[in-house]
Amino acid sequence: xxxxxxxxxxxxxxxxxxxxxxxxxxxxxxxxxxxxxxxxxxxxxxxxxxxxxxxxxxxxxxxxxxxxxxxxxxxxxxxxxxxxxxxxxxxxxxxxxxxxxxxxxxxxxxxxxxxxxxxxxxxxxxxxxxxxxxxxxxxxxxxxxxxxxxxxxxxxxxxxxxxxxxxxxxxxxxxxxxxxxxxxxxxxxxxxxxxxxxxxxxxxxxxxxxxxxxxxxxxxxxxxxxxxxxxxxxxxxxxxxxxxxxxxxxxxxxxxxxxxxxxxxxxxxxxxxxxxxxxxxxxxxxxxxxxxxxxxxxxxxxxxxxxxxxxxxxxxxxxxxxxxxxxxxxxxxxxxxxxxxxxxxxxxxxxxxxxxxxxxxxxxxxxxxxxxxxxxxxxxxxxxxxxxxxxxxxxxxxxxxxxxxxxxxxxxxxxxxxxxxxxxxxxxxxxxxxxxxxxxxxxxxxxxxxxxxxxxxxxxxxxxxxxxx
Amino acid sequence: xxxxxxxxxxxxxxxxxxxxxxxxxxxxxxxxxxxxxxxxxxxxxxxxxxxxxxxxxxxxxxxxxxxxxxxxxxxxxxxxxxxxxxxxxxxxxxxxxxxxxxxxxxxxxxxxxxxxxxxxxxxxxxxxxxxxxxxxxxxxxxxxxxxxxxxxxxxxxxxxxxxxxxxxxxxxxxxxxxxxxxxxxxxxxxxxxxxxxxxxxxxxxxxxxxxxxxxxxxxxxxxxxxxxxxxxxxxxxxxxxxxxxxxxxxxxxxxxxxxxxxxxxxxxxxxxxxxxxxxxxxxxxxxxxxxxxxxxxxxxxxxxxxxxxxxxxxxxxxxxxxxxxxxxxxxxxxxxxxxxxxxxxxxxxxxxxxxxxxxxxxxxxxxxxxxxxxxxxxxxxxxxxxxxxxxxxxxxxxxxxxxxxxxxxxxxxxxxxxxxxxxxxxxxxxxxxxxxxxxxxxxxxxxxxxxxxxxxxxxxxxxxxxxxx
Numbered sequence: 001x002x003x004x005x006x007x008x009x010x011x012x013x014x015x016x017x018x019x020x021x022x023x024x025x026x027x028x029x030x031x032x033x034x035x036x037x038x039x040x041x042x043x044x045x046x047x048x049x050x051x052x053x054x055x056x057x058x059x060x061x062x063x064x065x066x067x068x069x070x071x072x073x074x075x076x077x078x079x080x081x082x083x084x085x086x087x088x089x090x091x092x093x094x095x096x097x098x099x100x101x102x103x104x105x106x107x108x109x110x111x112x113x114x115x116x117x118x119x120x121x122x123x124x125x126x127x128x129x130x131x132x133x134x135x136x137x138x139x140x141x142x143x144x145x146x147x148x149x150x151x152x153x154x155x156x157x158x159x160x161x162x163x164x165x166x167x168x169x170x171x172x173x174x175x176x177x178x179x180x181x182x183x184x185x186x187x188x189x190x191x192x193x194x195x196x197x198x199x200x201x202x203x204x205x206x207x208x209x210x211x212x213x214x215x216x217x218x219x220x221x222x223x224x225x226x227x228x229x230x231x232x233x234x235x236x237x238x239x240x241x242x243x244x245x246x247x248x249x250x251x252x253x254x255x256x257x258x259x260x261x262x263x264x265x266x267x268x269x270x271x272x273x274x275x276x277x278x279x280x281x282x283x284x285x286x287x288x289x290x291x292x293x294x295x296x297x298x299x300x301x302x303x304x305x306x307x308x309x310x311x312x313x314x315x316x317x318x319x320x321x322x323x324x325x326x327x328x329x330x331x332x333x334x335x336x337x338x339x340x341x342x343x344x345x346x347x348x349x350x351x352x353x354x355x356x357x358x359x360x361x362x363x364x365x366x367x368x369x370x371x372x373x374x375x376x377x378x379x380x381x382x383x384x385x386x387x388x389x390x391x392x393x394x395x396x397x398x399x400x401x402x403x404x405x406x407x408x409x410x411x412x413x414x415x416x417x418x419x420x421x422x423x424x425x426x427x428x429x430x431x432x433x434x435x436x437x438x439x440x441x442x443x444x445x446x447x448x449x450x451x452x453x454x455x456x457x458x459x460x461x462x463x464x465x466x467x468x469x
Numbered sequence: 470x471x472x473x474x475x476x477x478x479x480x481x482x483x484x485x486x487x488x489x490x491x492x493x494x495x496x497x498x499x500x501x502x503x504x505x506x507x508x509x510x511x512x513x514x515x516x517x518x519x520x521x522x523x524x525x526x527x528x529x530x531x532x533x534x535x536x537x538x539x540x541x542x543x544x545x546x547x548x549x550x551x552x553x554x555x556x557x558x559x560x561x562x563x564x565x566x567x568x569x570x571x572x573x574x575x576x577x578x579x580x581x582x583x584x585x586x587x588x589x590x591x592x593x594x595x596x597x598x599x600x601x602x603x604x605x606x607x608x609x610x611x612x613x614x615x616x617x618x619x620x621x622x623x624x625x626x627x628x629x630x631x632x633x634x635x636x637x638x639x640x641x642x643x644x645x646x647x648x649x650x651x652x653x654x655x656x657x658x659x660x661x662x663x664x665x666x667x668x669x670x671x672x673x674x675x676x677x678x679x680x681x682x683x684x685x686x687x688x689x690x691x692x693x694x695x696x697x698x699x700x701x702x703x704x705x706x707x708x709x710x711x712x713x714x715x716x717x718x719x720x721x722x723x724x725x726x727x728x729x730x731x732x733x734x735x736x737x738x739x740x741x742x743x744x745x746x747x748x749x750x751x752x753x754x755x756x757x758x759x760x761x762x763x764x765x766x767x768x769x770x771x772x773x774x775x776x777x778x779x780x781x782x783x784x785x786x787x788x789x790x791x792x793x794x795x796x797x798x799x800x801x802x803x804x805x806x807x808x809x810x811x812x813x814x815x816x817x818x819x820x821x822x823x824x825x826x827x828x829x830x831x832x833x834x835x836x837x838x839x840x841x842x843x844x845x846x847x848x849x850x851x852x853x854x855x856x857x858x859x860x861x862x863x864x865x866x867x868x869x870x871x872x873x874x875x876x877x878x879x880x881x882x883x884x885x886x887x888x889x890x891x892x893x894x895x896x897x898x899x900x901x902x903x904x905x906x907x908x909x910x911x912x913x914x915x916x917x918x919x920x921x922x923x924x925x926x927x928x929x930x931x932x933x934x935x936x937x938x
Contacts, residue, residue: 182658182758183656183658184657184758185656185657187653188653189651189652289653368937378935424932424936428936431935463893466847466900467889467893467897
């Protein structure tokens with residue numbers, strides 16, 4: 001915990017950059033290593049998600065590090081989902097009944113660039129690009145890097161190593177392979193992969209569909225989504241099974257079949273994606289996986305952070321936000337002035353892990369919800385009711401989505417418990433016809449429903465507690 | 470699916486032996502490889518659990534293979550738990566209200582010996598000892614073995630390979646390392662380890678405590694258990710944290726501290742374990758882990774079975790039973806005469822995996838229950854009530870324990886869902902004082918309770934279903 005400790009951060013992606021920035025602000029001496037070239041100079045977006053959803057947990061961390069306003073300048077607000085059915089009908093579903101609650105589409109590269117430029121302003125940070133970590137010698141706190149351009153090996157001895165090297169973390173792999181301690185670890189893949197496509201801007205440089213929504217074409221076993229970019233384009237992502245169903249990534253190998261699939265399932269979207277065939281055949285198919293592990297740290301030498309510790313599927317739009325929140329929480333632990341890095345790492349994991357486990361599970365929940373439930377009548381009725389409750393009782397009712405996305409002072413785990421109980425109660429009350437939902441309900445009518453939901457939710461939570469679930 | 474296919478089974482433990490036996494009975498040609506010496510000739514129990522609990526799912530598989538009676542001859546029935554408190558008081562808690570429902574303590578080595586001797590009667594099986602699999606070349610269905618005695622490598626090409634090589638499976642490791650497909654995988658360790666100790670037989674060769682019970686000394690954060698052996702001894706197992714609490718495996722390193730720990734926590738047991746100090750210091754500390762993975766198979770070439778596919782913690786006494794049940798289920802799939810080994814493996818995993826996932830989770834439930842809840846008043850009241858319900862309505866009421874342990878025609882997953890819902894309902898009804906439990910309840914009084922539990926359980930299951938939990 002000496003300010004003279006040599007801190008090595010592996011990975012200058014979103015998490016590693018923000019971590020470096022915060023530790024630099026606190027006066028630590030940092031060497032930050034990135035396997036790729038400087039993304040401000042080279043276009044290296046291929047194969048990675050081009051835009052992401054930034055929301056309140058992310059903003060809180062950016063605010064802590066003094067870069068919130070810079071991020072906001074490149075944000076595109078999305079106020080809700082715009083659902084597209086097979087016939088081309090649209091219906092919108094807001095993210096919240098409160099006006100100031102929305103999520104934002106932001107370019108991964110642009111935001112990463114903002115953070116790197118901020119990091120470079122600090123003299124106590126040295127930044128290396130094109131330097132990939134191959135493995136970490138845990139007992140000696142030493143990283144073995146290979147330079148991407150020269151292929152030369154560099155061996156870097158540190159006092160403390162942070163592995164912010166993403167879902168395929170080399171530090172985490174060293175934990176697994178070195179077997180120095182009991183390392184609990186899971187990697188769980190969905191049977192769905194994803195492929196990115198593009199809706200270009202109109203000839204006048206405008207957005208061709210609403211730029212204020214996250215667009216979804218839910219089709220049960222698969223779905224298409226689209227997020228707006230600043231330049232008028234949309235990044236479209238197809239989520240589809242590798243090998244199940246009539247259409248899947250394994251059998252969509254010919255232009256004819258791809259066209260047939262899109263004409264049948266997404267005719268309106270197809271018209272907007274002029275390069276569908278080339279993009280479909282040339283863009284990589286990405287995997288969707290969840291990684292959990294424990295412990296994150298080894299003695300007073302190393303710890304994992306961000307996706308390296310807790311990679312999640314993208315369906316809650318919380319991957320980046322969770323990684324940024326890591327830095328908020330880590331910073332709070334640093335404020336406790338504990339006696340050693342090991343004590344810091346331990347305290348950090350203790351407070352943080354239940355929340356990162358929870359967001360991993362919530363993201364899987366939303367995978368099912370987005371593909372399927374959004375087109376289910378009970379679910380739609382529930383969302384509509386929740387919007388009315390949030391609008392009418394903005395300080396009293398918070399949906400699961402709102403707890404997770406817009407309530408940055410509640411942990412994900414609390415949001416999961418309360419949110420799931422509330423969802424269960426609402427879905428059951430609607431399915432049983434125990435509450436009447438109609439359009440234009442009066443405040444007293446909604447008040448009756450709110451009180452019922454509150455009582456039943458508390459009862460559900462209490463029952464789970466007694467059963468120790 | 471040709472009877473001339475060369476089938477290689479890696480591992481002649483309990484699962485591999487029974488699998489070999491069944492496939493031999495069906496007429497397949499098998500080579501069965503075991504890393505250890507022949508346990509009928511050499512004592513190799515060190516470090517592995519010496520006795521195990523055998524119950525109805527295990528018996529069903531043994532019956533299928535014609536070895537049930539031979540197993541029964543070496544069984545020691547245990548009718549319930551005998552709980553020991555710190556003061557030396559005992560209270561018993563039966564496993565079931567039905568007389569014919571009990572579990573059995575059985576020697577792992579003796580049962581494995583029975584199976585090996587049966588296997589050897591089949592000319593279509595060749596058995597190799599001292600031959601350890603190091604890795605499997607998946608595409609070539611080839612196993613790389615090392616002979617334990619000569620250290621020489623043998624390379625065996627097969628048509629089909631079954632990995633029944635336990636929790637540390639070399640086949641599973643090859644799945645992970647070869648990266649030929651998306652391999653979902655988890656290894657989760659408890660922060661508790663275990664150590665085996667012994668209560669020897671009395672001078673007259675008798676059991677010194679009840680031989681008809683599984684003994685438990687639950688102490689919240691840790692516990693001791695004991696299972697009887699045929700020779701009058703008991704195998705005692707201490708489950709204790711590695712590094713948490715006042716006493717743990719990391720700090721119990723001196724004879725004084727070990728004695729102090731046992732005198733304070735298990736004074737009655739201590740008197741019966743004469744070699745406590747040597748045993749504690751010399752016996753290895755075992756790890757407690759859960760392994761889940763998917764897929765279990767690779768094309769038409771390989772599949773995992775038993776602990777290699779689904780290792781679980783020992784707290785439900787179902788590890789061996791689940792592995793044996795694998796063979797029951799696999800045999801049923803073979804009866805379907807599918808077109809290829811791949812189709813068999815796929816159908817087998819589809820029907821089997823929800824159940825092995827469920828028993829893994831149930832075993833973790835019981836870790837908490839055994840350490841803690843068995844001494845909790847609401848839990849004790851619930852168990853007493855369940856015994857009365859089972860006794861009075863033997864065809865109508867089945868506790869979670871009974872569903873899991875004695876109802877071999879219900880899958881673990883169904884047992885989990887129904888059992889957990891029922892537990893939740895009972896614990897809540899008792900905690901709320903919504904049902905009156907007293908000693909000597911009349912049949913009509915119990916009937917009222919039974920009906921209430923049935924209705925509430927169905928309601929709970931229905932509510933979960935609507936919320937898609």
